[in-house]
Amino acid sequence: GAGVSQTPSNKVTEKGKYVELRCDPISGHTALYWYRQSLGQGPEFLIYFQGTGAADDSGLPNDRFFAVRPEGSVSTLKIQRTERGDSAVYLCASSLTGTVYNSPLHFGNGTRLTVT
Amino acid sequence: DAKTTQPPSMDCAEGRAANLPCNHSTISGNEYVYWYRQIHSQGPQYIIHGLKNNETNEMASLIITEDRKSSTLILPHATLRDTAVYYCIVPVTYSGGSNYKLTFGKGTLLTVNP
Numbered sequence: 001g002a003g004v005s006q007t008p009s010n011k012v013t014e015k016g017k018y019v020e021l022r023c024d025p026i027s028g029h030t031a032l033y034w035y036r037q038s039l040g041q042g043p044e045f046l047i048y049f050q051g052t053g054a055a056d057d058s059g060l061p062n063d064r065f066f067a068v069r070p071e072g073s074v075s076t077l078k079i080q081r082t083e084r085g086d087s088a089v090y091l092c093a094s095s096l097t098g099t100v101y102n103s104p105l106h107f108g109n110g111t112r113l114t115v116t
Numbered sequence: 117d118a119k120t121t122q123p124p125s126m127d128c129a130e131g132r133a134a135n136l137p138c139n140h141s142t143i144s145g146n147e148y149v150y151w152y153r154q155i156h157s158q159g160p161q162y163i164i165h166g167l168k169n170n171e172t173n174e175m176a177s178l179i180i181t182e183d184r185k186s187s188t189l190i191l192p193h194a195t196l197r198d199t200a201v202y203y204c205i206v207p208v209t210y211s212g213g214s215n216y217k218l219t220f221g222k223g224t225l226l227t228v229n230p
Contacts, residue, residue, distance in 0.1 A: 004159070033217065042203060042220030043160065050215060091159050100148050100207050100216040107159030 002026065004108035006092050012114045013082055021077040021111045023092030031098030032075050033105060034067055035091040043091055049075060050098055082115045089113070120204045125225045128198075134191040136224055138204030141185040149180060150207060150218065151189050153200040160203065160220075163189065194228045201225050 005024040013019050025032050031050055035043035045059040049069045057067070064082075069075040079086055089112050093105040121139040128134040140149060150165040164171055164178045166187070171178045177190040191198055203223040207216040 031215070035220075042201075042222055043218075045217055045219060048215075048217050055210065055215065056217060093159070098216065099214040100209055101214070104150070104162035104165065105152075105160075105218060106162065109157070109159045 004092055004094055004106055006090075006108040006111050008111060009109070010112045010114075012116060015082060015084060015115055017082050019079050019082055019113065021079075021090050021113070023075045023077070023094075023108065025073060025075070025092070025094030026096075026106055027073075029094035029096050029106075030072070031095045031103070032069055033093040033095075034075070034077050035093065035107075037089045037091060037110070039088075046077070048098075079113075082113075084115045087113055087115045120206060120221060122202070122204050122221065122224045124222065125227070127227050127229060128191075128194045130196060130228055130230050131193055134194040134198065134226055134228070136189040136191075136202050136204075136226060137186065138188070139186045140204070140206050143184050143206055145184075146213065147206050147209070149178070149187050150205045151176070151178065152203045152205065152218070152220075153198075154203070154223070155197075155200040163202075194226075196228050196230065199226060199228045 007022045034046040037043045047067050048056040052072045064080045066078045089110040091110045093107040095103040095105045097103045151163040152160040154160045166178045180187045201223040209216045
């Protein structure tokens with residue numbers, strides 16, 4: 001079946017611009033996660049949604065980063081006034097219920113963001 | 117939060133078993149151990165998870181010691197396509213203990229050689 005889809009796969013933007021990254025989770029998955037991965041590092045947690053609400057946004061680095069999931073399915077990660085340090089691969093994951101017992105995360109292949 | 121320790125890299129010959137160790141000495145009684153892997157330029161892929169008992173699926177086996185302070189992921193017949201970074205993770209659970217998030221370390225780079 002269809003997995004987690006992220007668009008675009010690559011995004012190049014100039015410093016100071018605004019970008020939106022989209023995530024289409026697996027249909028029916030209630031939990032959705034955003035991660036950021038820099039070169040040579042493991043993925044770093046940004047935010048977790050359970051349904052429409054952000055249950056944990058403690059990983060967002062500053063107020064330039066914002067994410068929404070208005071209807072409990074598709075999510076958008078928004079970055080204002082981009083900086084060169086924002087360059088990374090942004091990963092999205094979803095899970096059926098978000099429960100640790102039996103609901104593993106399924107990841108997309110990410111959006112590679114390059115800020116020039 | 118239970119932290120995990122993994123060797124930075126390992127090598128394995130194609131067709132042989134790959135045994136990837138993980139230490140999680142501070143794990144508490146109700147915390148799970150999850151394993152993911154990440155092949156170059158792809159998102160992480162779920163492999164297996166367990167609480168106390170050994171687990172096996174079509175991808176791998178997970179052996180958890182009786183004291184739960186360490187575990188081993190076993191790929192029984194490694195292929196070149198198994199070359200990846202393998203992450204051992206003890207998830208952070210939210211209040212109520214059910215919902216969770218994964219905190220990734222640097223993992224183990226497994227290289228399968230022909």
